[in-house]
Amino acid sequence: MSKKSSAIADDRNASVAPKTGYAAAPVNASLSIDQKIELYRLMVRIRRFEERSLRAYQAKKIGGFLHLYIGQEAVAVGCCSLMGKNDHVITAYRDHGHAIAVGMELNPLMAELYGKVTGCSKGKGGSMHFFDPARNYWGGHGIVGGQVPLGAGLAYGLKFKGLKGACMTFMGDGAVNQGAVHESYNLAALWDLPVIFVIENNGYSMGTSQARSSAGDLARRAEAYGMSWGVCEGHDLYEVRAFMAKHLEEARNNCKPSVVEIRTYRYRGHSVADPDNTYRAKSEIEEYRRTKDPIQVFQAKLLEEKVLDLALVEKIDVEARAESDLSADFAEASPFPTADDLQKDVYWEADNPSERKSGGRLFFN
């Protein structure tokens, strides 16, 4: 069993002031005890999964990049917990939290990190490219801002097909200056697409702070497109849910897009390759952990509400650690894809030879 948790066990007595206002919002007041426990459990599972993945990375089991979501859990869990049947999610490369929040199992996620054929993308995507369309989760995209037009397109598809749903299109604060993002804003507003552009503002686009990269208020740029916008604090799961519920309703019911900024914080570097010692002080991280850790905040509220007790907190944590360890065992035991898999999943036609209509060569070796 892995070593004791820092954020949950050690910080249990941190001075976190529970706010009750958002708990009373209808979308939160209607939650059952079990639902609240499950929301808490999701955040813990995300954190334990990522901590386990970091150890695997350090043990050189994982290649490439690993952009950890630790510290931001309440954003993905809060937003994705509001999804209905026709609601969709797309995000950027810091995508583990959203994947778990929409209900993906840990085994195929860890296996994907390990580059194994049992991974959610058969080892072809890696950390930045988790997908699960069956759960309305469309990735997992590596180019900053590149997924945002796709999110507008998912919303376009919903409207075209006459479905009552919305697409939550996540991006980081570093994405807001990309042209594709602004083009998407314009199209969404012009055509009343049911999309919510969710800026997860963790303060830093890689090593460049917001102050050094973006002029003005991030979400306020929506005003230029005639879209509504808003800002909320992302460490409080109740606040995220209460805030996003309104925007989702506007998108679903009235096809009104919006831009929202959810203020959050990442504890780890931009990726694990980032030594994280050039652009912020350790004290800044510690201060956030001490006062705004999303798991601690929600835990404190649920303890106060008597939804959780310390024994259940411990049980959830132990189970999440065990599940994460098992996912690493599963990934370790799984086979890698082979060179024969390289040219599968490239063309639909090549993968469905009995239905192929075209002739000629698709591959050139």
Add this chain to the structure above:
Amino acid sequence: MPVLQYREAIRQALAEELTRDPNVVVLGEEVGQFHGAYKVTEGLLAKFGPKRIVDTPISEAGFIGMGIGASMLGVRPVIELMFWSFYSVAFDQILNNAANVRYMSGGQINCPIVIRGPANGGTNVGATHSHTPENVLANHPGIKVVVPATPYDAKGLLKSAIRDNDPVMFLENTMLYGDKGEVPEDDYLVPLGKAEVKREGTELTIVSYGRAMILSLAVANTLQQEHNRSVEVVDLRSIRPLDMDTVLASVRKTHRVLIVEEQKPFCGVGAQLAYMIQSEAFDELDAPIARLSTIDSPSIYSPPVEVAQLPNTERILKAALEALA
């Protein structure tokens, strides 16, 4: 059989597929009210309405990316680029997202989009508007590339492209839009990846596509009439998938090859073709593979010099005579 312009043949393909499949939607700059910058989509808005024929702002990365996202939900967007040259501002959407989303999702997501528009020089619009990116596009596994030369092929290939479950890049030519040819009214398809021998011959194979193929055909006729030389012309019609069987069969027949392409030569389609021909039919060749491309500079504006830069009939004739010597 009805005789249609190339643009009308494309329009007919769009209309037939819009009628056949309610998920097909035509998107692009000026495709609706304006009737298309080159009048390809003329009349479609009146017939199919604004839900199916969508005028977009000048925002290629936005509306192409949006089309890709919509296609993941089963919409089948046919997106017009006013010029293929404008693909560069949507490069990430086309060649990262459309090309890779199926692969990176382990085959879970399809991207059934068509992006179509003209990709050619010869109209004195300068270097920024005269790109021929078929080589760039075809360099990305996951992408299909189609280059129709005749009205018949344009209609049949576009209908196949729209029904294809992979992203298809459909490269037309403004200088062909007014060309006429016989086009059946029935629901025929020309499959992707099938080249066609457009003219039979015995002494030299010209492998070409698009407008360069049309010019090559004219040159082949001149060679027959004025030089008594018999030249076969193979029209690739698709770059990826690529029908090498038809190319190689012709090489085995004529034993000499000239590749004619409206491409800059370096890393162009012709380079790949020449490699494959020598690799797979070396013993059939009686002479080195010859190749005629666009002269290797940015596309010039100056009208008479641009004619000289492209593979015109004079240059093709000279190259063919050299290849036959």
